[in-house]
Amino acid sequence: MIKNQWYAVLDSKEVKKDKLTGVTRLSEKLVFWRDAKGEVHCIFDKCCHRGASLSVGKLVDDHVECPFHGFRYDSKGKVNYIPANGKQAKVPEQFKVNAYIVREAYGFIWLWYSDENADIPEIPFFEDLKEGFSYGGFSETWNVHYTRAIENQLDVVHLPFVHKTTIGRGDSKLVNGPVVKWDDNLMTFYVKNEMDKGQTPLKPNEILDYEKLFSLQFQMPNTWQNIISDKVRILAAFVPIDEENTHIYLRFYQSFMKAPGLKQLINASSKIMNRVILHQDRSVVLTQLPIKTELDMGEKLIQGDLPILEYRKKRAELKQ
Ligand code: FES
Ligand SMILES: [Fe+2]
Known part of the structure; x- marks a missing residue:
């Protein structure tokens, strides 16, 4: 795969409201969703707790809830709620998965495939x-x-x-x-x-x-x-x-x-x-x-x- 590129990865229609979409793209397991405003997000589709697939979980208040023990992820890939530890517990920094830069344009979802997130160019389209x-x-x-x-x-x-x-x-x-x-x-x-x-x-x-x-x-x-x-x-x-x-x-x-x-x-x-x-x-x-x-x-x-x-x-x- 060529790095530092925008890849078309999904048709816009494949990412629906109130639903998680799990796909493999660019050799990574990914989960996509739309927030309440309709904006698309994408994080790695493997829970940092014990490896369950997040895409078979559910969306709760714009967060992805793991189906196994209910860890909740935000769009940055950070866990901000571990039910077993109680609502008051602070979640340690290292409880997270990769979050990807994605955008929607021209009827596609595009993913910025790179290690660098500075100076991201425009999405190239005809x-x-x-x-x-x-x-x-x-x-x-x-x-x-x-x-x-x-x-x-x-x-x-x-x-x-x-x-x-x-x-x-x-x-x-x-x-x-x-x-x-x-x-x-x-x-x-x-x-x-x-x-x-x-x-x-x-x-x-x-x-x-x-x-x-x-x-x-x-x-x-x-x-x-x-x-x-x-x-x-x-x-x-x-x-x-x-x-x-x-x-x-x-x-x-x-x-x-x-x-x-x-x-x-x-x-x-x-x-x-x-x-x-x-x-x-x-x-x-x-x-x-x-x-x-x-x-x-x-x-x-x-x-x-x-x-x-x-x-x-x-x-x-x-x-x-
Ligand atoms: S495997 Fe996801 S919460 Fe345990
Ligand atoms: Fe042909």
């Missing part, structure tokens, strides 16, 4: 999706490291094979470029796949009018968008559960239909096709070995794999 779009979506878990799930969405070579019946129709097997541009931790890659008529694929620097091409973006560390048009996007968040599992949130964003009811209908029905496409990917990605990728791992990459290579380099750089 500028053009911040306003004017509505969305519908679904999520599912894949048994792969998140790097494999991400790289699949940076892979422009697989389209006519994996998606022959859907988005890869047309036999465009020859891959020019692709062109990759970075703006800080945001990668934009431009795709120019075409039918093989005996031509030599263009090198990335030979594609001069790349800005007119179809493009996609990946925002480190875990969000991606497919820019289908000004008004239609597919967004994905690849949420690390642990070293072997990833939860994928896939959303259809559109800004052409604003009428309530109709817009929900369009956004919801997009799920059907998107699920078909995602499962075409899943059928192959789950077979890839090893399930986690690194910059130096002995894979024989080709020119068309440039976005994947660029992602691996950026990841290695940010991990240092």
